[in-house]
Amino acid sequence: MLDVVIIGAGPAGLSAAIACRESDLDVLVIDEFPKPGGRLLGQLHQEPTGEWWNGIKETEILLNRANTLNTKIECGVSCHHIEKTETGYLVHTSQELYKTKKLLIATGAAETAAPIPGWTLPGVMSIGAAQVMTNVHRVKVGNKGIVAGVNVLSAAIARELQIAGIDLHSMALPVKNTVTKDHAHPEKVMEGLVRIAHLAPSPFLRFGSKFAQSSKVRDLATKFYPKGGFKMWGMPIHVRKAITQINGTDKVESVTMCDVTPEGDVIPGTEEIINVDFVCIAGGLYPLSELASVIGCPFRYLEELGGHVPVHNEQMETPVEGLYVAGNITGIESAKVARAQGAVAGYAIANEPERLKQAMQAVKKIREAASIQFHPQIKAGRAKIHRAYQEYV
Amino acid sequence: MKETIICRCEEVSLEDIVNTANTHNCSAREIKLRTRAGMGYCGGRTCRPAVNAVLEDLTGEKAGHNVPLKVQPPVRPVTLSVLGGNRNGH
Numbered sequence: 001m002l003d004v005v006i007i008g009a010g011p012a013g014l015s016a017a018i019a020c021r022e023s024d025l026d027v028l029v030i031d032e033f034p035k036p037g038g039r040l041l042g043q044l045h046q047e048p049t050g051e052w053w054n055g056i057k058e059t060e061i062l063l064n065r066a067n068t069l070n071t072k073i074e075c076g077v078s079c080h081h082i083e084k085t086e087t088g089y090l091v092h093t094s095q096e097l098y099k100t101k102k103l104l105i106a107t108g109a110a111e112t113a114a115p116i117p118g119w120t121l122p123g124v125m126s127i128g129a130a131q132v133m134t135n136v137h138r139v140k141v142g143n144k145g146i147v148a149g150v151n152v153l154s155a156a157i158a159r160e161l162q163i164a165g166i167d168l169h170s171m172a173l174p175v176k177n178t179v180t181k182d183h184a185h186p187e188k189v190m191e192g193l194v195r196i197a198h199l200a201p202s203p204f205l206r207f208g209s210k211f212a213q214s215s216k217v218r219d220l221a222t223k224f225y226p227k228g229g230f231k232m233w234g235m236p237i238h239v240r241k242a243i244t245q246i247n248g249t250d251k252v253e254s255v256t257m258c259d260v261t262p263e264g265d266v267i268p269g270t271e272e273i274i275n276v277d278f279v280c281i282a283g284g285l286y287p288l289s290e291l292a293s294v295i296g297c298p299f300r301y302l303e304e305l306g307g308h309v310p311v312h313n314e315q316m317e318t319p320v321e322g323l324y325v326a327g328n329i330t331g332i333e334s335a336k337v338a339r340a341q342g343a344v345a346g347y348a349i350a351n352e353p354e355r356l357k358q359a360m361q362a363v364k365k366i367r368e369a370a371s372i373q374f375h376p377q378i379k380a381g382r383a384k385i386h387r388a389y390q391e392y393v
Numbered sequence: 394m395k396e397t398i399i400c401r402c403e404e405v406s407l408e409d410i411v412n413t414a415n416t417h418n419c420s421a422r423e424i425k426l427r428t429r430a431g432m433g434y435c436g437g438r439t440c441r442p443a444v445n446a447v448l449e450d451l452t453g454e455k456a457g458h459n460v461p462l463k464v465q466p467p468v469r470p471v472t473l474s475v476l477g478g479n480r481n482g483h
Binding site for chain 2: 081181286
C-alpha cells in the first residue's frame with residue numbers, strides 16, 4: 001500500500017510529490033503524457049518585468065529536485081477510475097491497479113471547444129494543442145493560421161506561436177451560438193481584453209486600457225472598435241469580427257469572417273474569405289475534475305474559478321477523507337500558483353504544520369503578484385469554495 | 394451553410410440535438426442517450442462543456458453545483474482487456 005498517489009505530473013503534482021518525499025512518504029506520481037511537466041512544458045512568455053518564463057526550464061528544476069529525492073514518476077499511464085475503500089483508494093490505471101492511503105488529484109484543466117461549422121476538419125486544433133506542438137514537440141502547426149477566440153490564454157499562446165516564426169493572420173471571435181455565447185460577445189470579450197492590455201507593447205493600447213476599466217467607456221470602445229483591429233505584437237485582434245465557418249474539403253483551406261454587432265450578431269453582406277491552412281480554437285479552460293466526480297467528492301459551480309470545482313479548504317483537503325486536490329482542478333490560475341498549491345497539498349498530506357503554513361502564505365503572495373489573472377474575481381471565488389468546505393465538517 | 398457538429402466522435406450536430414429535443418420534449422439525459430452526444434470514444438473530453446451548454450439551453454435544466462450528466466468510469470478510453478484485467482490474453 002502506497003502512502004500517496006498523485007495524479008498529474010504538472011507543476012502542482014510535482015511540487016506536491018517533492019513536499020511528500022521530504023518527509024519520506026511512499027509516493028507515486030502518474031501522468032498520461034509521455035513526459036512529466038504537464039502544461040508547464042509548453043509555456044514560454046515574457047513577464048511585464050522583462051523576465052522570461054520558460055516552462056521547460058521550470059520543469060527541469062522541479063524534476064531535478066524530485067529525482068534527488070528518489071520520487072517515482074510513471075508517465076504514459078492513464079487513470080480511468082478510482083474507488084474509495086475503508087483504508088484508502090484503489091487507483092485503476094491503464095497499467096496497474098494501485099492501492100494507496102491518500103490521493104492527490106492534480107489533473108489541471110481542459111480546453112473548452114468552441115464549435116463552429118467546419119471545426120472538425122483536419123488543420124483545426126485547440127490553441128493549447130498548437131502550443132504543445134510548437135513548444136514541446138517542435139512541430140510547425142502550419143504556414144498561416146488564424147485564432148478563433150480572444151482571451152488571456154489565446155493571446156499568450158498566439159504570441160508564443162509568433163515567436164516560433166508561425167504566421168498568424170489575426171485573432172477574431174468564434175461565431176455566436178448556444179455554446180460559444182460569451183466568447184462570441186464583443187462587449188464581454190472586451191472586458192477580458194482589458195485585463196491583458198497591460199501586457200501589450202503598444203503604449204496606446206495600455207493608455208486605452210486605463211479608460212476601458214469603466215464599463216461605459218468599454219462599451220463605447222466596443223462600439224467604435226477599429227475596423228482593422230487593435231494590434232498586439234503586430235497582429236490584429238478583432239472583437240467586432242467573427243469566424244462564421246471553416247472551409248475546405250479534406251483539410252482547412254480558408255475561413256469565412258464577418259463583421260458583428262457589439263452583441264455578436266453577424267452583419268449580413270460583410271463576408272470575407274481568408275486563406276489559412278490552420279485554425280486555432282480558443283474557448284477557454286475548465287477544471288478537469290472527472291476523477292473527483294467519480295469518487296463522489298462534492299462540487300461547487302463557481303464561474304470565478306472556471307466551472308465546477310471540487311470542494312476543498314485552504315490546505316487543499318476535500319471533505320472526502322484522504323482526498324486532496326491542487327492546481328487548476330481547483331480553479332484556473334497560473335502555473336506559479338499551481339506549483340505553490342502543490343506544495344501546500346504535499347505538506348498537508350505529510351502533516352508538516354510549519355511548512356504547510358509557509359506554503360499557504362506563499363500561495364497568497366504569488367496570487368497577489370500575478371501578472372495575468374484568468375479571472376478578476378479569483379480571490380472571491382477562492383473564499384467561496386473554502387466557505388463551502390465548512391458545510392461538510 | 395455547413396452544419397455545426399457538437400460531438401465529433403459520434404458525429405452529432407447541433408441540429409440533431411435540437412430536433413431530438415423538439416420531437417421528444419425530454420430531459421437532458423434522455424437527449425444525450427437518444428443522440429449519443431458525448432458518449433463516443435473520447436468519453437466527452439472534447440465536447441462535454443458544449444453538450445452541457447446546448448442541453449441546458451434546450452431543456453432549461455440547470456445543473457447547479459452538481460456536475461451535469463453524471464461522470465461515469467472509465468473516464469479515459471481504455472481497452473476492454475484493461476477493464477477485465479486480462480491484458481495478457483490469459
